[in-house]
Structure formats: structure tokens, C-alpha cells
Amino acid sequence: MKKYIDTGKKDTRSGFGVGLLEAGRADSRVVALTADLKGSLKMDAFAAEFPERFIQCGIAEANMVGAAAGLAITGKIPFIGSFAEFVTGRVYDQVRQEVSYGKANVKIASSHAGITLGEDGATHQTMEDMALMRALPEMVVINPCDFNQTKNATIAAAKYVGPVYLRFGRPSVPNFTPENEEFVIGKAQILNEGKDVTIVACGHLVWEALQAAEILEAEGICAEVINMATVKPLDEAAILDSAVKTKAIVVAEEHNMAGGLGEAVAGLLARALPTPVEFVNGKDLFGQSGTPSALMAAYGLDAQHIAEAAKKAIARK
Amino acid sequence: MKGIWRKKCIFVGIRNFTLSDMYSNDQLQEVSTQVRRDILRMVCAAKSGHPGGSMSSTDILTTLYFNVMKQDPATWTRDGKGQDMFILSAGHMTPVYYSVLARAGYFPASELATFRTFGARLQGHPSIRKSLPGIFQASGSLGQGLSAACGLALGKKLDKDDNFVFCLCGDGESEEGQIWEAGMFAVFHKLDNLIAMTDWNGKQIDGPVAEVAGEGDLAEKWTAWGWNTIVAEGHDFDSIKKAFELAKAGKGSGKPTMILFKTEMGHGVDFMAGTHKWHGSVPKPEQLEDALKQLGETSLGDF
Numbered sequence: 001m002k003k004y005i006d007t008g009k010k011d012t013r014s015g016f017g018v019g020l021l022e023a024g025r026a027d028s029r030v031v032a033l034t035a036d037l038k039g040s041l042k043m044d045a046f047a048a049e050f051p052e053r054f055i056q057c058g059i060a061e062a063n064m065v066g067a068a069a070g071l072a073i074t075g076k077i078p079f080i081g082s083f084a085e086f087v088t089g090r091v092y093d094q095v096r097q098e099v100s101y102g103k104a105n106v107k108i109a110s111s112h113a114g115i116t117l118g119e120d121g122a123t124h125q126t127m128e129d130m131a132l133m134r135a136l137p138e139m140v141v142i143n144p145c146d147f148n149q150t151k152n153a154t155i156a157a158a159k160y161v162g163p164v165y166l167r168f169g170r171p172s173v174p175n176f177t178p179e180n181e182e183f184v185i186g187k188a189q190i191l192n193e194g195k196d197v198t199i200v201a202c203g204h205l206v207w208e209a210l211q212a213a214e215i216l217e218a219e220g221i222c223a224e225v226i227n228m229a230t231v232k233p234l235d236e237a238a239i240l241d242s243a244v245k246t247k248a249i250v251v252a253e254e255h256n257m258a259g260g261l262g263e264a265v266a267g268l269l270a271r272a273l274p275t276p277v278e279f280v281n282g283k284d285l286f287g288q289s290g291t292p293s294a295l296m297a298a299y300g301l302d303a304q305h306i307a308e309a310a311k312k313a314i315a316r317k
Numbered sequence: 318m319k320g321i322w323r324k325k326c327i328f329v330g331i332r333n334f335t336l337s338d339m340y341s342n343d344q345l346q347e348v349s350t351q352v353r354r355d356i357l358r359m360v361c362a363a364k365s366g367h368p369g370g371s372m373s374s375t376d377i378l379t380t381l382y383f384n385v386m387k388q389d390p391a392t393w394t395r396d397g398k399g400q401d402m403f404i405l406s407a408g409h410m411t412p413v414y415y416s417v418l419a420r421a422g423y424f425p426a427s428e429l430a431t432f433r434t435f436g437a438r439l440q441g442h443p444s445i446r447k448s449l450p451g452i453f454q455a456s457g458s459l460g461q462g463l464s465a466a467c468g469l470a471l472g473k474k475l476d477k478d479d480n481f482v483f484c485l486c487g488d489g490e491s492e493e494g495q496i497w498e499a500g501m502f503a504v505f506h507k508l509d510n511l512i513a514m515t516d517w518n519g520k521q522i523d524g525p526v527a528e529v530a531g532e533g534d535l536a537e538k539w540t541a542w543g544w545n546t547i548v549a550e551g552h553d554f555d556s557i558k559k560a561f562e563l564a565k566a567g568k569g570s571g572k573p574t575m576i577l578f579k580t581e582m583g584h585g586v587d588f589m590a591g592t593h594k595w596h597g598s599v600p601k602p603e604q605l606e607d608a609l610k611q612l613g614e615t616s617l618g619d620f
Contacts, residue, residue, distance in 0.1 A: 063498035070468015
């Protein structure tokens with residue numbers, strides 16, 4: 001199978017920070033807002049270079065969403081940044097009314113998403129955020145797989161006209177996609193071609209999917225690995241083309257079952273091409289304190305579990 | 318540029334107001350009376366809507382759009398560049414908002430007849446999805462508009478656009494915490510181009526504010542929050558004009574301004590005035606007839 005090299009672990013939120021700075025240099029309309037999490041959101045470089053375009057909102061996320069919408073109306077391209085739970089669940093009505101319904105060109109930079117937020121525990125870990133954002137009409141939902149892709153997705157989000165939910169994480173993870181590859185919203189990436197089973201993954205689970213494909217290859221199973229970095233709009237053609245070929249799907253995400261990538265894929269297949277689907281996700285659970293890697297293993301969000309799910313899917317063919 | 322009175326509408330043209338160039342109180346009263354007629358007729362035609370608060374803020378919004386705001390209805394764009402902007406944070410007051418916009422020339426007054434009907438641009442609460450000129454942002458979920466207004470004001474500062482952003486809130490709405498988040502933000506970011514107004518009518522759906530949530534003295538609260546705070550009589554055009562004059566003079570002070578307009582829900586019609594009952598209730602046909610008789614006709618004419 002195609003080999004991917006980890007060029008050195010980096011956190012995806014740092015990819016956002018670099019992407020934000022680049023986007024800010026390319027377009028003077030880009031502004032950044034945070035709710036007392038400038039360092040965590042890696043906005044320091046942007047704030048240092050463009051102090052008048054960095055807006056500290058304090059611990060008042062609801063107001064931040066509305067203010068960003070107002071800035072967007074005047075023609076700015078605002079990125080708002082906080083922990084994922086606090087820019088989704090906490091301010092859901094605000095995002096819905098001001099950004100979605102109000103068609104404001106706001107980019108929600110959602111950091112520390114998923115269980116890998118780690119030690120802070122479940123009040124801060126969200127495994128429901130993609131469900132909430134997917135439910136909003138026209139919201140673009142992106143979960144890039146590594147530092148490089150997060151940087152490039154940030155740049156793409158700035159250019160896209162319309163609300164974007166960009167979800168990334170806290171810990172350092174393998175960095176394996178090309179440094180300056182243009183991110184195309186809505187286009188899945190076939191990371192490895194295969195014929196026996198399809199593994200669709202997003203975010204931190206993409207590297208795990210590639211490791212799972214290696215495990216399966218050693219057992220004579222050829223897995224197609226798809227990086228579904230854009231969760232909404234889903235690249236339906238990519239999924240259907242693959243399903244026709246392999247006839248067995250696994251969907252892996254750092255998110256619970258309800259309303260996530262897995263249900264999005266399953267919904268598509270149920271409508272268009274009924275296919276056995278196995279799911280690797282947080283099921284219906286809250287997170288808890290722990291290191292990111294301990295939590296990933298404990299909640300079954302790793303290569304081992306993806307490989308097992310792949311074999312189950314194949315058995316259902 | 319003074320308004321030219323015609324039979325069915327007021328010609329507004331390009332409004333670049335200086336404070337010496339004002340409509341007389343009689344002229345403003347005539348517009349206000351017509352707006353109140355529009356409000357009641359719209360709500361009755363739709364069999365739903367919010368007349369009470371619309372009528373308490375009628376004189377405020379009439380003065381704002383006909384005397385104060387720098388605007389050009391014919392060339393209006395949502396980004397508001399080079400113009401004053403307005404957010405109706407108390408989004409349910411669409412009857413007064415739409416009537417004032419129509420009478421100011423943003424769209425034909427005849428369109429007021431479509432209020433709240435399927436396919437209409439005049440949605441129950443302000444929408445930006447129907448291409449209705451004059452609407453800068455959707456609103457209706459209370460407590461959010463002041464934040465949007467802060468964003469507009471900040472955008473203008475970044476663009477070195479010297480114009481004002483206005484925002485109308487309700488006093489019941491001011492029970493929402495986000496209003497106070499926006500209040501803190503505006504002071505911290507020195508948004509002295511932001512002029513907010515509260516329709517201080519003392520009423521909300523479940524009764525008088527004092528009996529429902531008891532938010533106390535708003536003047537003390539906004540002053541404590543760091544705003545330039547003005548208290549004015551919301552049905553006295555001299556008081557309203559003076560309030561806006563003082564508010565605009567706040568530009569350069571580094572502080573946003575809140576004008577608390579003391580008003581009466583349902584003002585203008587005797588059986589509606591002073592009670593909370595008409596927040597979202599529709600007059601019966603005979604009540605409408607009575608109300609219109611009390612208000613009297615104007616030279617602007619009904620839609």
C-alpha cells in the first residue's frame with residue numbers, strides 16, 4: 001500500500017495558527033477573535049503582526065459570535081476561536097441565528113475538539129460538536145487530519161464565502177500530508193486504493209486508518225483509505241464509487257455516533273447504495289480525564305479497533 | 318435636504334443630516350401616526366405579530382429614520398459603508414420597523430400588506446434571506462442584536478468609517494445576559510460610534526417587568542457598566558431629538574451611548590396603552606376600527 005511518513009508530530013491547532021497568519025497576510029479583511037484563549041488557539045503570531053485586527057472578547061463567547069457576525073457584515077473575514085464545546089454547544093443559538101441564518105461570513109476555529117482534549121475532562125471534551133454543526137443549513141464542516149492540512153484548510157476557509165466550522169485538536173499528532181497542498185472544500189482524498197474494504201476517516205483518525213490499513217495488508221486484506229476532511233458537504237461520489245468497489249465500509253471519527261461522519265455516510269448509503277457499515281467512534285459516551293493517547297485507546301479510537309471493524313464489515317458482505 | 322410631502326409617501330432622497338436640518342415635531346407626529354396605523358393594520362391582516370412594543374418604539378424609530386440616520390434608501394447595501402446602520406435587537410418589533418422603512422422609501426408601502434405571509438419578504442422577524450432592503454441582520458432571538466451592533470461599530474472603526482451604528486433593545490430583552498456581555502465589550506473596545514436605545518416600557522409578556530424579573534434601574538446599570546447614559550421621554554419629540562443630539566456628541570468620548578427612552582407599551586390607543594397584554598396580541602376587527610379612529614388619518618395614506 002501507499003506509504004505515508006510522519007515528518008514529525010505537531011498539533012493541528014498550531015497548523016491553524018500558521019494558516020491564520022498566512023491568510024491574514026494574504027487578505028487584510030481577515031480578523032481574529034478569541035474568548036480569552038489566544039495562546040491555546042495559537043493566535044499569538046497573528047495578534048503580534050496585526051494587533052488592530054486581533055479582537056479579544058474575554059470570557060463571553062455568545063457576544064463574540066454576534067460581534068464576529070457584525071464584523072462580517074461590514075466586509076471583514078472573521079475567525080472566532082475557542083475550545084470546540086464553547087463555540088458550538090455553548091453558543092448554539094448564537095451560531096444558528098447570527099452566523100447560519102444570518103449568512104455571516106464567519107469562520108469558527110474550533111480547537112481542542114474531541115476526546116484528545118485530555119486531562120481537563122468531559123466538561124470541556126465535546127464528542128457532539130460535528131452533529132450540532134452538521135445540522136445547520138449551509139454550514140461547511142471541516143476536520144483536517146494533521147498540521148499541514150489544518151494550515152491549508154484554514155487558508156481555504158478564508159477564501160470560501162460563507163460560514164465554516166473548522167475543527168482541530170490539542171495534542172501533537174503525526175504530520176504526513178504535503179506541506180502546501182491546496183485544500184479543496186468538499187473533496188475527499190483517496191489516500192490508499194484498495195478493493196476489500198473502505199475505511200472513511202476524518203481528523204485524528206485518518207493516521208489511525210492508515211495504520212489499520214498496514215495491519216490489514218499484513219493479513220492479506222487490501223483497504224481503501226479515504227480522508228473525508230470535509231464532513232459537510234460530504235463527497236458523496238467518492239463514498240459511492242468506493243462502496244461499489246469494496247462493498248464494505250468502516251467509518252472512523254473522534255466523535256460520538258449521533259450525528260457524526262458515520263451517520264452521514266450511513267445515511268448516504270441507505271439512500272443510494274445499501275452497504276454494510278461498521279463504526280469506530282465514541283458511541284454514546286462522555287469523555288473523561290486522561291492523556292490523549294490513553295483516551296484514544298480506552299475509547300477504541302485507534303488502528304487496532306479500525307482493523308477489527310474492517311474485518312467485521314468484510315464478514316457482513 | 319428637507320422632505321417633500323406628496324399624497325401617499327414622503328420623498329426622502331439622500332439624507333445627509335446636520336442637526337439644524339430637522340423635521341418639525343408636527344411632521345414627525347404625522348409620520349408616527351401613520352406608522353401606528355400601519356402597525357395595527359399589518360398585525361390584523363396577518364392575524365399575528367407584536368403591536369405593543371412596536372407602538373411604544375414608534376416615535377423613537379420615526380425620529381431615528383427621519384431625522385437622525387445618515388442613509389440613502391435607493392442605494393442601500395448590507396455592508397453599510399459610508400452610512401449609518403441600525404440593528405433591531407428586539408426583533409419582534411417588525412411591524413414598526415417595516416413601516417418606518419417603507420415610509421422612509423426602502424420599499425413600497427403597499428408591500429406592508431404581505432407581512433408574515435408565505436413567500437413574503439416581510440418575515441415575522443427580520444430576515445436577511447429575502448433581499449428586503451434596509452435589513453442588516455436577522456434578529457428575533459432576544460439578546461443578540463447588541464453584539465452584532467458592536468461588530469458593526471468595530472468594523473466601521475477598522476475601516477475608519479465615521480458613521481454611527483444604532484441598536485434598539487427592549488427592557489425585557491435586557492434580562493438576557495448577552496446584552497451585558499455586549500455592554501462590557503462596547504466599553505472595553507471604546508465603541509463611541511455605537512448608540513444603543515432601550516424601549517423602556519416596563520412591560521413584558523408575562524406582566525410588568527417589575528413583577529416578572531425585576532431588573533431595577535436600567536439607568537444605574539448602564540452607567541455602572543461604563544456607558545454614556547441618557548434618559549429621555551420616548552413620546553416627546555423634543556426629548557427624543559435632544560437625546561440623539563447628545564448621543565451623537567459622544568463620538569470621540571471613547572464611550573458608547575445608551576439612550577433609555579421611557580415609553581408606554583401600546584401608546585396611541587387608549588385600550589392598548591400601559592398594559593402588557595398587547596405585546597403579541599392581535600386586535601379584533603372592531604378594536605382595530607376603534608384604534609384607527611383614535612389615531613386619525615394622515616396625508617401619507619394607508620397601504
